[in-house]
Amino acid sequence: MGDGASGRALTGVRVAEFGTGQALAYCGKLFADLGADVVKVEPPGGDPDRSLAPVIDVGGGRRESAVFAWMNTNKRSVVVAPGDVERLAGIAGGVDVLLDARRGAWDDAGPAGHAALRATNPGLVIVAISWFGESGPYKDYAATDSTVRALAGLVRGVGPAETPVMLTEHQSFAPGALSAFSAAVAALIGGGLGRRYEISIHEANVLVGEFTHAVVTQAGLEEQRWGRNHFFPVFPTGVYPTRDGWLGVTAFTTDQWRGLCDMLGVPELASRPGFVTAAERLLVGDEVDTIIAARLLTRTAREWADEALSRRVPLVVTPSPAELLASPVHRAHGAYGEVRIGEARFDAPTLPQRLTATPPADVGVAPLAGEHSADLRPSRPEPRPARAGPGSLPLEGVRIIDMTMGWAGPVGTRQLADLGAEVIKVEARGYPDWWRGADYSEEAIAAFGYEKPLYFNWVNRNKTGITLDLTSREGVELLLRLVATADAVVENYGVGVLAGFGLDYAAFRAARPDIVMMSMPAYGAASPWAELRAYGSTLEQGAGLPLLTGGPDDPPTMNHIAYGDPIGGLSACPAVLAALRHRQRTGEGQYIDLAQVECLFPLVAPWLIEQSVTGRVAPRTGNRHQTHVPHGVFPCDAHDGWVVVAVTDDAAWRALCRVIERPDLGGDPALATATGRRAREAELEAAIADWTRARSPDEAMEALQAAGVAAGVARGAVETLLYEPHLMARGVWQEVERPHVEFLQQPSPVFREEGAPYPIRRPAPTLGQSSRDVLSRILGLARGEIDRLEAAGVIGEAPIPLSQRRPRSSALIHEAAARRAAG
Numbered sequence: 001m002g003d004g005a006s007g008r009a010l011t012g013v014r015v016a017e018f019g020t021g022q023a024l025a026y027c028g029k030l031f032a033d034l035g036a037d038v039v040k041v042e043p044p045g046g047d048p049d050r051s052l053a054p055v056i057d058v059g060g061g062r063r064e065s066a067v068f069a070w071m072n073t074n075k076r077s078v079v080v081a082p083g084d085v086e087r088l089a090g091i092a093g094g095v096d097v098l099l100d101a102r103r104g105a106w107d108d109a110g111p112a113g114h115a116a117l118r119a120t121n122p123g124l125v126i127v128a129i130s131w132f133g134e135s136g137p138y139k140d141y142a143a144t145d146s147t148v149r150a151l152a153g154l155v156r157g158v159g160p161a162e163t164p165v166m167l168t169e170h171q172s173f174a175p176g177a178l179s180a181f182s183a184a185v186a187a188l189i190g191g192g193l194g195r196r197y198e199i200s201i202h203e204a205n206v207l208v209g210e211f212t213h214a215v216v217t218q219a220g221l222e223e224q225r226w227g228r229n230h231f232f233p234v235f236p237t238g239v240y241p242t243r244d245g246w247l248g249v250t251a252f253t254t255d256q257w258r259g260l261c262d263m264l265g266v267p268e269l270a271s272r273p274g275f276v277t278a279a280e281r282l283l284v285g286d287e288v289d290t291i292i293a294a295r296l297l298t299r300t301a302r303e304w305a306d307e308a309l310s311r312r313v314p315l316v317v318t319p320s321p322a323e324l325l326a327s328p329v330h331r332a333h334g335a336y337g338e339v340r341i342g343e344a345r346f347d348a349p350t351l352p353q354r355l356t357a358t359p360p361a362d363v364g365v366a367p368l369a370g371e372h373s374a375d376l377r378p379s380r381p382e383p384r385p386a387r388a389g390p391g392s393l394p395l396e397g398v399r400i401i402d403m404t405m406g407w408a409g410p411v412g413t414r415q416l417a418d419l420g421a422e423v424i425k426v427e428a429r430g431y432p433d434w435w436r437g438a439d440y441s442e443e444a445i446a447a448f449g450y451e452k453p454l455y456f457n458w459v460n461r462n463k464t465g466i467t468l469d470l471t472s473r474e475g476v477e478l479l480l481r482l483v484a485t486a487d488a489v490v491e492n493y494g495v496g497v498l499a500g501f502g503l504d505y506a507a508f509r510a511a512r513p514d515i516v517m518m519s520m521p522a523y524g525a526a527s528p529w530a531e532l533r534a535y536g537s538t539l540e541q542g543a544g545l546p547l548l549t550g551g552p553d554d555p556p557t558m559n560h561i562a563y564g565d566p567i568g569g570l571s572a573c574p575a576v577l578a579a580l581r582h583r584q585r586t587g588e589g590q591y592i593d594l595a596q597v598e599c600l601f602p603l604v605a606p607w608l609i610e611q612s613v614t615g616r617v618a619p620r621t622g623n624r625h626q627t628h629v630p631h632g633v634f635p636c637d638a639h640d641g642w643v644v645v646a647v648t649d650d651a652a653w654r655a656l657c658r659v660i661e662r663p664d665l666g667g668d669p670a671l672a673t674a675t676g677r678r679a680r681e682a683e684l685e686a687a688i689a690d691w692t693r694a695r696s697p698d699e700a701m702e703a704l705q706a707a708g709v710a711a712g713v714a715r716g717a718v719e720t721l722l723y724e725p726h727l728m729a730r731g732v733w734q735e736v737e738r739p740h741v742e743f744l745q746q747p748s749p750v751f752r753e754e755g756a757p758y759p760i761r762r763p764a765p766t767l768g769q770s771s772r773d774v775l776s777r778i779l780g781l782a783r784g785e786i787d788r789l790e791a792a793g794v795i796g797e798a799p800i801p802l803s804q805r806r807p808r809s810s811a812l813i814h815e816a817a818a819r820r821a822a823g
Contacts, residue, residue, distance in 0.1 A: 008035025009358040009582040013188065015039070016091050017075070019101030020047050022145075022173035023201050024129050025071035026602065027099050027180045032074040033351050033360040034578050039091060039376065040075045043082055046369030053626055054610045058342025058368070066609045067170075069341040070348040073364025076372035085112040091376070092117045096193075097125045097184045106134050106198075114196060123193040127180045133200035135755065138726040141705050142648070143202075144628065145172045147712030150644040152205035153213065153720035155633065158559055159550070161227045164633045164642055164714055165557055167549050168625045170606045175208055176201035178570040179415075179750045183394075185577040186419040189584055190394035198752040203732060206720060207750060208566045211407060214454035216717040218743060223716045225640065227285060228554075229546075231561040235282040237537040239318050239546045239556035240293050245301030246318040246556055248541020249292065252278040253438075256533075259313040263304070264295040312533045316542040318556060321604065321611040324544045333524045335598050337362035339609075346612040349605050352598035353575035354524075357590035358582050393420025393758065398580065399486040401426060401479075402463060405433040407536060407562060408596060409492035409520055410459040411569025416576065417462035418749035418758055424486075424774060425465040425765060426479065429793065430800045432467075432767055435459070440802040450767065450799055451740040457764040458746055459569075461736065465765025466774050469794045470501045478794070479503065481779050484511040487583075488576050492520040495530040505591045516579040518592035520572060525593045534596070539564025543600035548607055551622035564596055571599035629653075629674040630684045633714060634692040634700075641697040642714035645688060645704060653677065655707040660691040721745065731757060738763035768797040 013036040017028040025040075032038040040047075052065040080087045089111045092098050098117065106114050106128055114126055128134065131143035138151075146168050149155055159165030176199055183197040206213075215233060216223055229238035234252040241247075251260040257278075261270040269291065274280050281288050296304060301317045308315035319327065325347065330336065337350045340363070351360035398421040402413040410425075410433070417423040427433055436450040444450070469475040480503075483489055489508055491498060498504060505517045519525055522534030522542075532538070540546065540563040546556035575592050583589055601608070610617050618626075625631035628646045636643055647653045650672060657666025665687060670676045677684060692700045697713040704711035715724060722745075727733065734757075735744040741763075748757035775781040775795070789795050 007358060009355055009578040010034040010036040012585065013097065014095040015097045015099060016095045017041060017099045018088065020049060021101045022071060023176035024099055024101040026173050026177035027129065028075060029071055029073060030177065030181045030351065030574060033364065038075040040072060040077045041080050041088065041091060042077055042369050044079055050369065054613050056344045056346065056613050058344045062342065064341055066346055066613050067606045069366035070339050070364065070605060070609055072366045073339055074361055075367060077367035077369055078373045078376050079370035085110050088112040089117060089120065092124065093121045096188065099127050099129065099180065101129045118194065118196065125184050125187040125193060126196040127184050127199060128197065129176060129180050129199050132202050132726065133730060134198055136726045136729040142708055142710040144646040144648060144710045145169045147644050147646055147710050148172045148202050149205055150712040150714040152202055153209045153715045153717055154205060155644060156642060156714040156716050157225060157231065159228055159557055161225050165550050166623060166633065167559055168623060168631060171603055172201055172205050174567060174602055175204035175570055178574055179204045182415055182419065182573045182577055183751050185574065185581055186394040189577065189581050190396060190398065190420065195394065195753055198755065199750065204750050206747060209717065209720065210458055210747060211455050212561055213717045213721045214458055217721050218454045223718060226282060229558045230282060230285045232282060234278045234561065235285055236288055236292060238289065238558065239541055240296045242296045242301040242304060243299055246547065247296055247301040247304050248316045248318045248538060250314040250535050250537045256313050259311045263307060263311065263313065264292065266291065309529065309532055314533050314535055314538045316532065316538050318541045318546055319544045320547055321544060321607045321617045325608050325611050329523065329527055329529060333527060333595060334362060335601060337364060339364045339366060341366040342368060346609060348609050348612065349601035352571055352595060352601065353578060354593045355575065355579050355590055356593060357588060395420035398422065401483055401486045401489045403489065403491035403493065405492065406435050407459060407565035408568035409490060411566055412572030413490050414459050414461065415573035418751060423463040424482065425460060425463045427465065427467050427767060428469055429467050429796045429798065430805050432799050440799055442801050445799055445801060448740040454743055457738060457741060460764035461746060461760050462762055463765060464770040464774060465768065466771040467768035467795050472794055474789065474794050476501055476503060480507065480511045483508050483515060485778055486512065486515065487580060488516040490518045490572065490576065495521050495525060514583055514587055514589040516576060516583060516589045518572065518576055518594055520568065520594050520596055522596050524595035536562025536565030539568065539597045539600055542597045543604055545600065545604060548604065548620065550620055552619040564600055568596040568599045624681065627674060629677040630681055630688060632685055634689045636692050636695055636697040636700055638696050643692055643697045643700045644712045644714055646710040648710055652709050656704065656709045659703050659707045659709065660688060662687055734760050736760050736763045739766060767799060768795060771795040
């Protein structure tokens with residue numbers, strides 16, 4: 001454990017890490033940097049990932065991977081021979097949580113298999129992490145970061161219209177790791193000891209593409225590739241050159257588009273026919289790009305971003321790794337710390353889960369392989385309660401007040417709800433969750449348009465919902481009474497909005513002294529950019545990811561319609577759970593400042609580390625990979641069909657040559673190593689493409705996988721949702737009936753226990769659906785009092801038409817505050 005671990009949120013938790021892989025390592029890092037005692041078990045010679053570039057001299061001429069060191073800070077390392085199952089069993093017998101990425105460990109009948117470990121240590125929480133899970137047609141597939149993301153529907157829509165372009169590594173681990181951590185800590189909190197979870201990295205990454213899956217499916221549109229930085233149904237969301245630096249632009253609402261046009265000096269463009277709505281602008285995207293790009297060249301990126309901040313238009317500087325690492329704003333927020341391994345030192349991102357009372361470690365000491373082998377002594381776990389009963393969920397009895405809207409916040413609270421927490425979603429009739437839609441005309445309300453978006457229904461399942469008018473004294477008082485009964489509050493309002501209603505951490509703490517509260521600003525609650533209006537696309541731009549994607553001469557390339565949203569939501573759940581675990585142990589609540597842009601820093605960490613270690617970042621390589629040669633996205637015979645192929649080692653190269661019937665290449669000694677193949681990579685890519693063009697994407701993938709070569713179809717959104725054979729075989733899609741919604745399919749929670757996904761217990765609430773139940777059951781209000789509140793408009797089940805609303809302005813907030821002060 002690192003220095004100061006005794007004052008961290010997970011002090012006293014003991015964790016063992018078996019296996020290898022970045023999802024496993026980062027999950028363990030979350031535990032270790034939050035104070036747990038994590039023992040990493042490595043094979044003789046060390047974890048294979050110790051060779052990942054860039055490598056750094058740790059002393060005595062020994063070179064170690066800097067990325068590996070960052071992934072494994074504050075852990076202890078022991079070396080255990082693969083056949084020493086008794087030693088493995090002894091380590092697992094003395095911990096609370098086992099993170100296990102060993103292939104086939106769930107079926108192992110020996111003393112280090114899961115059945116035996118659970119018999120020896122009945123309270124042990126096991127989280128089995130694998131690429132594709134423990135069942136289904138892909139369970140034994142060879143996999144890499146890029147092939148898994150392709151199969152999850154995250155590759156095909158990225159890049160220019162001619163061919164997909166992708167980040168080839170360091171992306172898929174985060175959704176898997178964050179989900180695995182959430183499952184384990186939930187089990188520690190809620191009497192779920194003895195649970196065994198199964199986390200599929202593939203399924204965790206399907207969650208990242210949910211919005212696109214939902215929009216395309218519900219719209220009934222034929223999928224197409226719209227072009228670089230063009231994503232249906234919002235536009236513009238791109239990165240443009242300025243006089244100095246790159247500028248990320250997101251402007252898809254009417255007000256944002258009008259504000260951008262005013263800034264650019266073309267106000268008439270906002271109302272030009274064919275340019276008014278985001279969907280219309282997408283159809284003429286190249287023309288819009290040309291107009292924007294020409295005008296942005298007149299000023300610097302920083303100048304544009306500063307003006308946009310005052311206008312509330314989501315523009316942000318898109319930094320290079322050097323600029324991001326040097327940012328004084330991020331450094332002031334504690335986004336970076338020092339990593340040490342041996343004699344080496346470098347800077348890298350800290351955990352974004354910024355618990356203010358028990359923050360994660362800001363200094364990380366990574367172990368050398370086997371550094372603690374001699375120190376580790378067998379121990380026995382403390383007596384634990386009996387294993388959780390069948391059908392129970394780990395967070396049953398935990399209550400969350402959910403004051404989030406959009407995608408990121410609701411994903412975080414949905415994870416808590418999926419794990420069994422009672423999540424009460426608070427909306428207002430005058431300002432419902434904006435993901436319900438923007439049309440609140442009387443005609444749209446009569447047609448229940450605000451209840452129909454699939455994406456809203458997916459991210460708000462398993463929750464109850466109430467409405468409260470927070471501009472009224474009674475609405476505020478009712479919310480504070482609810483908070484007094486709750487364990488945590490999660491909010492993603494604009495900075496200062498809730499405080500204007502008298503609803504800040506101090507007020508919530510007065511209602512319940514041990515409350516946990518999390519805010520989710522884009523750049524941190526005290527940042528100079530705290531008031532930046534940001535979306536998931538803004539966060540990707542602000543984290544610099546587009547400058548890492550594509551070839552050396554390509555413009556910056558966005559990876560996702562709103563990457564920051566699902567990653568931010570998945571990062572939020574662990575923060576709340578760590579704080580709740582700390583409260584369970586100490587009785588102390590706390591405030592969490594989760595800067596959503598920093599939630600993406602783990603995905604850019606390898607490039608930031610390269611910058612810190614070497615003083616530069618290597619040029620982009622398009623769809624090629626630094627060690628897998630050849631590697632790329634290859635065309636198939638189907639319309640817009642693509643398959644990702646990754647040759648991970650020399651044996652895979654020989655196997656690929658047999659499959660594509662090119663013995664001349666397989667037998668060429670000059671191509672026997674990755675170095676030799678790199679010199680002729682374009683030739684090899686052409687040979688693979690000749691073969692894939694004669695086959696469907698699935699035929700190509702299956703033939704290659706049968707020979708042990710990592711390959712994955714670049715699935716489309718509808719394909720992933722409706723026809724993906726592995727997801728269908730694993731029961732990922734559940735049917736859930738809900739009023740006003742015709743499409744019944746919903747993706748299952750990513751958490752699986754005993755082979756089955758957790759159930760969807762209830763659909764997303766209709767607006768105000770549970771107001772009466774919550775006020776009666778929890779607060780004890782009588783029916784007559786609830787009727788009076790409804791008549792006064794404090795609660796209700798129908799939105800207020802837009803024509804009847806008062807503007808949500810600072811004046812309105814001050815007016816509400818004055819009414820409360822007057823009593």
